[in-house]
Amino acid sequence: MTSSTAINLRDYIRDIPDFPKPGIVFKDITPLLADGDAFAASISGLACQMPANVDALVGIESRGFIFGAALAQQTGLGLIPVRKPGKLPADVHGVEYELEYGVDRLEIHRDAVSSGHKVVIVDDLLATGGTMRATVDLIHQLGADVAGCLFVVELAFLNGRKLLQDVPIYSLISYE
Numbered sequence: 022m023t024s025s026t027a028i029n030l031r032d033y034i035r036d037i038p039d040f041p042k043p044g045i046v047f048k049d050i051t052p053l054l055a056d057g058d059a060f061a062a063s064i065s066g067l068a069c070q071m072p073a074n075v076d077a078l079v080g081i082e083s084r085g086f087i088f089g090a091a092l093a094q095q096t097g098l099g100l101i102p103v104r105k106p107g108k109l110p111a112d113v114h115g116v117e118y119e120l121e122y123g124v125d126r127l128e129i130h131r132d133a134v135s136s137g138h139k140v141v142i143v144d145d146l147l148a149t150g151g152t153m154r155a156t157v158d159l160i161h162q163l164g165a166d167v168a169g170c171l172f173v174v175e176l177a178f179l180n181g182r183k184l185l186q187d188v189p190i191y192s193l194i195s196y197e
């Protein structure tokens with residue numbers, strides 16, 4: 022039994038209706054971060070799902086950095102940031118992806134991963150899957166392999182997994 026099952030992580034995630042816009046129920050993970058035992062349990066739970074022989078973790082801006090950094094420390098791996106446009110200082114590779122209205126873009130340093138590297142991507146929450154799809158594409162375009170995508174929370178009713186059928190997905194908490 023992992024510590025994430027001893028502590029019920031759902032108790033530390035609250036719903037904020039109509040944030041950031043009407044109709045969205047925002048899953049607020051800040052109570053989980055604020056509780057040392059719950060935060061540690063979430064990181065242990067993610068660490069249990071790490072595949073073998075991973076070269077690095079990739080964290081997605083911005084809450085993916087929080088979980089990614091803690092998981093990197095727990096597993097002894099380094100952390101590679103995937104960021105919004107214009108934030109990374111060196112030569113970047115970027116990918117554009119569709120939002121409900123308009124497009125967005127994510128970037129990674131070109132030299133952060135190389136051909137044959139095996140990475141695991143970390144984010145706080147899987148909703149429609151568009152953000153993770155774009156990040157998986159970034160990694161693949163640089164020639165590296167994605168050994169898994171880890172989430173703390175999954176909104177299963179949005180079917181984000183359908184966009185991610187080519188990579189292993191794991192979430193600690195799923196809302197049906």
Ligand code: AMP
Nearest residue numbers: 046047048146147148149150151152153
């Ligand atoms: P998506 O690309 O639709 O899977 O959205 C995932 C990203 O948006 C994650 O980085 C989440 O932090 C954020 N996000 C989307 N929907 C929610 C929600 N209902 N509550 C909290 N964060 C969300």
